[in-house]
Amino acid sequence: MGKVFGFLKIYREKEREDSLSASLKRVILGIALIAAAAFLLALYVVIQKERIEYTKRESESVLKTLSNNIFSEIKNYTEISRIIMTEDRLVNFLRADGVAVDIGMINDARYGIMDILNVKEGVDCVMVFREDMIMVATNRFTYKYDYERMNNEEWRKDIYEGKGKAVVSLHSNGIAEKLDNKPMVTIGRAVYDIDSQQRTGLMLMNISTIVFDRILGKLGYGDICIMGKDGSFLSGNRDYMQFFDEKFFSEKIYSIDTVFDKEKVLVSGCGVSDLPIVIIKVSPYDKEGIPFRMVYVLLGLLIVFFVLAFYVGWFIRKNITDPVFELSESMESNRQLGELKKIDLNMRYSELDMLKGDYNNMIDHVNELIATLIEKEKVLQKSEMRVLQEQIKPHFLYNSLETIGFLAMDAGADKVHDALETLGRFYRNFLSKGGREIPLSREVMIVQDYLALQKLRYGDIISDEYDIDPATENCIVPKLILQPLVENSIYHGIRLKGEEGTIRVSSKMVDGKLNITVRDTGVGMSRQQIDMILSAETDSEVSQSDSFGLWGTIQRVRIYTGKRDVVTIDSEVGEYTEVTFVL
């Protein structure tokens, strides 16, 4: 039994694997996972994009600022160069005839220039050439001059074409080199006489790169490299020189993604106005680009979604699947109890209430059907009983008995009359209707009549004794509990033995309980037989030869009393059998 129940339980649980609540759980979990994955993906994409955009924007703004700064700084120096051009002593130097130029004049011019230069730092050297190439320089000795190139017209061409406007170039246009090979930005200008508007010379102004260092320092930019368009280093981070490219020459900012120092970086660069200067910025994609507000909003949405998903799950479970389980369990327990009771559960939702109502209606209907069936069965049984009784026709039997009795008496056969009278009384008691219970005294009477009749047949081997305690005579017992025992004693006890035997029927009260004993001195019963009769559950286990009547009587008494231990069988094979009912 336990096994069967265990199996049922497993079966039921397995059944629940496919249940609504389980699939619901899976669906909600799945939705949550997918949502989380989608969220992460979106987050990643957005962050990446934002970081790039941010870094680009940041780079652009830095480059623009820097570019503007450099441009205005150079402009400042251009202004200074203009002022220098109008300095009297320099003008004198330039106007003087070739022969009139002496060392004094040159020095005057130098001082004149230097006076102006005192206004602003950063100018490394100013060189002014007369048309006859006599020159004056403020910082003559830290440069090495390339006279050959100087005498060539080539380096002056651009400047002359500028017609007096400032032309920015690099490294003194190649005619002079700083002794420590320091890079210079050079502003060149053709000098015209104010009065005659004749070109009188040419001026080069070398601006030290310290100017750029200062700008960078002032702005706080550490990830910048300022270079000349010829690829020479001017200022900033020398390591970034490797990114130098002509693509950066344009004033428009150009950006590339690349790897620097094993880190993904954005390299942006542009030319500064029309100056021969390129600025390059290298920006790592750092956390500063993460749009945290958006992340928080997304995260908030995700949480809201999760909460909603779990709420829906909880709601369905609480309001649909759990009540369905309850309903199902209620029905199941109904089934196991084997009763068809209505379910008394409070269902909060009308659909489930409907289900419950339908179930209860069905139970009602089934009960009605069963009641009808039972009623039909009863009627059928009653009619069958009537038919049976009709067949027995006691009236006919009794009248016949009386008629035959009279005939016997009339013929002087008084013994026959006696026997018929006993038979009549036996059947009268035996077939009596009304109640399955009778007083013990009447039951004993049945046995006495029965044995009296049996003794007519087996009078030579059967004798009977009775020891009925008067206190027990009125005890109510189930009808016909003694007669089958006595019959059993005759057919399965005494007759088999083939010698004279005694059947003794006795009754007494023991501890307030009625003990009725039938004892015969027949062949007795083996322990096996006794156990079989006491334990057999169905009549198929008891064959006709094995005291069917005894078994049936025991079953009847058990059903009558509702207890199993109402009988004891005591026997010794070959000696006796004693059956005792305790009621």
Add this chain to the structure above:
Amino acid sequence: MNRKYRVMIIDDEESARRLMRAAIKWDLMNMEVVGEAASGIEAINIIDELRPDIAFVDISMPFMDGIEFTETATERYPNLVIIIMTAIDKFEYARKCVSLPVFDYMLKPMVREEIEQVLEKVKKKLDAEPDYWETVKKEADIVPESFYASTDTDQIIKYLEENFTDSKLNLASLAQHFGFSASYLSRKFKADTGKKFIEYLTDLRMKKAVKIAESGVKMYRAAAEVGIPDPNYFSRCFKKYTGVSYSDYVAGKVG
């Protein structure tokens, strides 16, 4: 008071009546069986003649069953000891009539031992009472005849002629109707008509029966019409009156 008690057996089974008569040692009990009836109808007709102290009544009888008879008898003969006999299948029916002053119920088939036990009880009861029939007779004796003279026998005869089809009509019921004692009525009736009351009533019925027979009506219908719905008893009465059986009479007349 050591008179013999008179016993009447009413049972439609002849063998049952005969067995009872034969099996019980009536003499030893100082009793005698004074008569039998095969139906309630017959019993009603002859009970006044038999004057029984004890009546064994079978419940299931045709035409008038034991219950109906008992109802009638207890009304007319309050001292009569009635013992109902019934087979088990009619026992419940008999118990419905438990309101009737029946002395005892006995189950069929009868067992001598049980009958004798009941009779012992009956004897004790009767021993303690005066003889009913004798008392009635004595009462009739002390009433002066002139007191009843107001009721003419002609009146009684007229009543009989009007009521003889009532199957329950007998001396006792007539006496009750006119307010006489049955015993007085019996003597007066015989003195005035020269016939016993029951003979007169039966003759009256038979005269009518003969008339009916002449029209070829079936016996059972004739029996019912003249107030003896038990055709067996009717048939005996008819033969006694005419000397031939009803069917022969009908055959002779019609043929």
